[in-house]
Amino acid sequence: MTLRRISISNVKGMGRKYAAFFASSVLAVLVFYLLASFVMHPDVVNGYVSQAERVRQGLLISQYIIVIFTFFFVLYSSSAFIRARKKEFGLLTLLGATKAQMSRMIVTEHILIGLSGVAVGLGLGVPLSKLMLNAMSKMLGVTSPIRFIVVIPAVLWTSGLFLLLFVFIGTITTLQISPRKVVRLLREHQRPKVFPRYSRWVAILSLLLIGGGCGTAWFVDGRTLVPAMLPVTAVVSLGTFLFFAQASVGILMYLKKKTTFLYRNLNLLTISDLIFRMKENARVLAAVAVLSACVITATGTIYTAEATFLQDVARAHPQALTFAARGETAPETIASRVREILREDSIEVTEEIVLEGLVTPSQAENGTLLIPETNFNKWAESSGAQRLSLEENEAAYLVPMVGEPNGETVPMEVVYGGETYTINTRTWPFPRTNYLSSMNRLMVVDDTLFESLAKGAADGDLAVFAGYEFDNWRDSLDAIKRIRSLLEAEHLLGLRSRVESYEGRKQMTALTAMIGLFVTVLFFIASGSMLYFRLFSEIEEDREKYGIMEKLGVSRHDIGTVVSRQLLVFFFAPIAVGSVHCGFAMKSLSNVLRMMHWPFLGVFRFALAAIAGFSVIQVVYFLAARRAYIREVFREAAA
Amino acid sequence: MAILTANKLSRVYGGKRSVPTWALRDASLTVNEGEFIGVMGPSGSGKTTLLNLLAAIDTPTSGTVEIDGVDISTLSDRDLAIFRRRKLGFVFQDYNLLHTLSIQENIVLPLVLDRVSPAAIQSRLSEVAHQLGIQYILEKRVFQVSGGEQQRAAIARAIIHRPALILADEPTGNLDSKSSAGVMKALRDLSDRWGATILMVTHDAFAASFCERILFIRDGRIHSQIHRLGSRESFYEDILSSLRAQGGDGLDASQDKHQ
Numbered sequence: 001m002t003l004r005r006i007s008i009s010n011v012k013g014m015g016r017k018y019a020a021f022f023a024s025s026v027l028a029v030l031v032f033y034l035l036a037s038f039v040m041h042p043d044v045v046n047g048y049v050s051q052a053e054r055v056r057q058g059l060l061i062s063q064y065i066i067v068i069f070t071f072f073f074v075l076y077s078s079s080a081f082i083r084a085r086k087k088e089f090g091l092l093t094l095l096g097a098t099k100a101q102m103s104r105m106i107v108t109e110h111i112l113i114g115l116s117g118v119a120v121g122l123g124l125g126v127p128l129s130k131l132m133l134n135a136m137s138k139m140l141g142v143t144s145p146i147r148f149i150v151v152i153p154a155v156l157w158t159s160g161l162f163l164l165l166f167v168f169i170g171t172i173t174t175l176q177i178s179p180r181k182v183v184r185l186l187r188e189h190q191r192p193k194v195f196p197r198y199s200r201w202v203a204i205l206s207l208l209l210i211g212g213g214c215g216t217a218w219f220v221d222g223r224t225l226v227p228a229m230l231p232v233t234a235v236v237s238l239g240t241f242l243f244f245a246q247a248s249v250g251i252l253m254y255l256k257k258k259t260t261f262l263y264r265n266l267n268l269l270t271i272s273d274l275i276f277r278m279k280e281n282a283r284v285l286a287a288v289a290v291l292s293a294c295v296i297t298a299t300g301t302i303y304t305a306e307a308t309f310l311q312d313v314a315r316a317h318p319q320a321l322t323f324a325a326r327g328e329t330a331p332e333t334i335a336s337r338v339r340e341i342l343r344e345d346s347i348e349v350t351e352e353i354v355l356e357g358l359v360t361p362s363q364a365e366n367g368t369l370l371i372p373e374t375n376f377n378k379w380a381e382s383s384g385a386q387r388l389s390l391e392e393n394e395a396a397y398l399v400p401m402v403g404e405p406n407g408e409t410v411p412m413e414v415v416y417g418g419e420t421y422t423i424n425t426r427t428w429p430f431p432r433t434n435y436l437s438s439m440n441r442l443m444v445v446d447d448t449l450f451e452s453l454a455k456g457a458a459d460g461d462l463a464v465f466a467g468y469e470f471d472n473w474r475d476s477l478d479a480i481k482r483i484r485s486l487l488e489a490e491h492l493l494g495l496r497s498r499v500e501s502y503e504g505r506k507q508m509t510a511l512t513a514m515i516g517l518f519v520t521v522l523f524f525i526a527s528g529s530m531l532y533f534r535l536f537s538e539i540e541e542d543r544e545k546y547g548i549m550e551k552l553g554v555s556r557h558d559i560g561t562v563v564s565r566q567l568l569v570f571f572f573a574p575i576a577v578g579s580v581h582c583g584f585a586m587k588s589l590s591n592v593l594r595m596m597h598w599p600f601l602g603v604f605r606f607a608l609a610a611i612a613g614f615s616v617i618q619v620v621y622f623l624a625a626r627r628a629y630i631r632e633v634f635r636e637a638a639a
Numbered sequence: 640m641a642i643l644t645a646n647k648l649s650r651v652y653g654g655k656r657s658v659p660t661w662a663l664r665d666a667s668l669t670v671n672e673g674e675f676i677g678v679m680g681p682s683g684s685g686k687t688t689l690l691n692l693l694a695a696i697d698t699p700t701s702g703t704v705e706i707d708g709v710d711i712s713t714l715s716d717r718d719l720a721i722f723r724r725r726k727l728g729f730v731f732q733d734y735n736l737l738h739t740l741s742i743q744e745n746i747v748l749p750l751v752l753d754r755v756s757p758a759a760i761q762s763r764l765s766e767v768a769h770q771l772g773i774q775y776i777l778e779k780r781v782f783q784v785s786g787g788e789q790q791r792a793a794i795a796r797a798i799i800h801r802p803a804l805i806l807a808d809e810p811t812g813n814l815d816s817k818s819s820a821g822v823m824k825a826l827r828d829l830s831d832r833w834g835a836t837i838l839m840v841t842h843d844a845f846a847a848s849f850c851e852r853i854l855f856i857r858d859g860r861i862h863s864q865i866h867r868l869g870s871r872e873s874f875y876e877d878i879l880s881s882l883r884a885q886g887g888d889g890l891d892a893s894q895d896k897h898q
Contacts, residue, residue, distance in 0.1 A: 005751075006748070009744060012739070092752070095729070095748055096720050101720075179720065
């Protein structure tokens, strides 16, 4: 047997205590690899997947977040482990272990956990990355799915980074051991726990801090959000810690005074124990509460963003479809073919604009369409718009405007077909259309002027501008694609549709939501495992305590009830406090976005959805922890 | 030859703000090679403080401890660790076996820490297991065996490296009378047949009756001592009468259970 064997036995023997920590580490490795398998996929790196560039940055940032978070999570868990095992190190010191030997043991344990965590994480990650790649392909709208391979650089990065992290943290935590101090812990018989000190003033202060922070959040607006964010978070975090350390004790002490409550239903056992538990774990509980608040808020914000983007798309695209094309085919033919395609997909056109004319300057990027007056008036009549009557040598720019046109004219020089014309121009109302960079001005000219311009025109200068609005535009993607290919056969000057933009944005939001979900689930599971671990680090004492209770005639069933109630508070108090914090943060968000007029609770419904989701995870955690804990408590008590 | 020499050991707790308490005052003692010595005294008399000082867990306010010719206060952390794993063996009231290791792994721990070759470890293991009669539980987990067996395993761990001195702190404190007798016989046997040097702190007159010499400690001072002259049974009576002579509070309910 060697020291290494002891480390192995330790890791194996502490299976249940390490379980949650291990599971969280595996999950971190898994998520990191999933993201890396896309970011470092050779096809993506070499730029074969053009759509990937847009999301790569976001994925990279998520990876940084995961690594940083995992670092702190593992650091916390490891130092808590070492603290919980002080007695063991004391014993080893007495048996003559040097500090170096114990340090080596701890580092070996970390390497073992790191190695197995990476192995299991990658073992799950490699097959799951196929799903990930498929999902990404689908969301990005890549025609042939990104091929599934084991991405070697991703495997190397993931394993290297996480192993390094574990070794580094293992080394840091060894600093906690000081042979002179730990050895005392072994010999001193367990000191009785001191009853938590409680100060009403600190409890009130905690409520004031939370209240102040949340109050500020309630009234914050777009201008004050950024300067207020950090101080408010800090104040609320501090308040939350004090709340768990003091106010919770205050509440429980109050309950303790109510004997009618205290002497009923095992409340005596539950409450008196809980006072110690809350106070001792105040830091973890506060950390989990603040973490939950951040995560729930982030999730709520992502969902809100997803919901608001529909409005953005509509604002940027007043028409469902706008295009400009030129070529030999007569404009009427193009228009009728477009209508035909739309009809094939049973898309009902509610508004139609088709204007033909000459495009000028013929080869430039920013073009103007010159439309003969008769042409415009034909459309105006059919759509019920205002007819235009132009003087000789006069032209009107078509612009979206409110109210009556004022009729003032401005002389302007237009060069066309080698000749310069001086034209009096004015403006005329027209519906808003999608912006086309290739044809951003529409100008109606009087018929005689148009005739003379047309003489100098080249063959391909005849062009058509068309805009459509239809209600079921969300189903029009296929039709739009066919229209695009039809027009590309001619000479497409520009085409913008609401549905294409919508789909593009939808991909991005869906991706953000997916990645956000990965990261937040990771956060939640890790924070749950902190609670789980705290629970197990006290199990020795608890076992003794429950052993005494059993001797006093408390049945195992009743002990189970007491345990369940305590765990219920332990697991759900932080998420409840976090939800309240989140509510105020969402209020800030809605102030900034001015969305309180939204139906049904405005932005809060997104936060509520997030809270509901995370509560489900927490319930699963609670049930698993309770089961494992009760089993562990009674296992050795029976032996 | 003296294995352990403690010279005028004192330990004062508190000071500055609170009233200082003398946990131990000018305690001097010598333990010779092969001796089996008991230290008895009521709760709070300074027994544990004495043991802590002898094991270099605590540092004396004044006085020195010399074990096997080495003044332990002069050792660095590292040398102290090496000193402990070669020269000292510990037996505790609550056994202190590591639950993550098997019984066998627990026993060989001091040798592993000292990087002894696996073959040598194996032969030492079977030797001590035989001495203590625990060959049949070596593969078991800690929680699978009884308290008496755990304590015998802990004794095996304390002697596997042939320490110069075995320090035992209430080794029978958590055991019933039958297991107590088994554990004490094992210690006695170590002393008689293998020449082990043992210093044991105890409350229990029955356990103490297995020793050759008993030091009585009271209010931080070594107060008196008695030697074993005849049989264990008569020594037991001597211990009880000494305790009685010192006054009621030295008596423990457990003293009567073996009568």
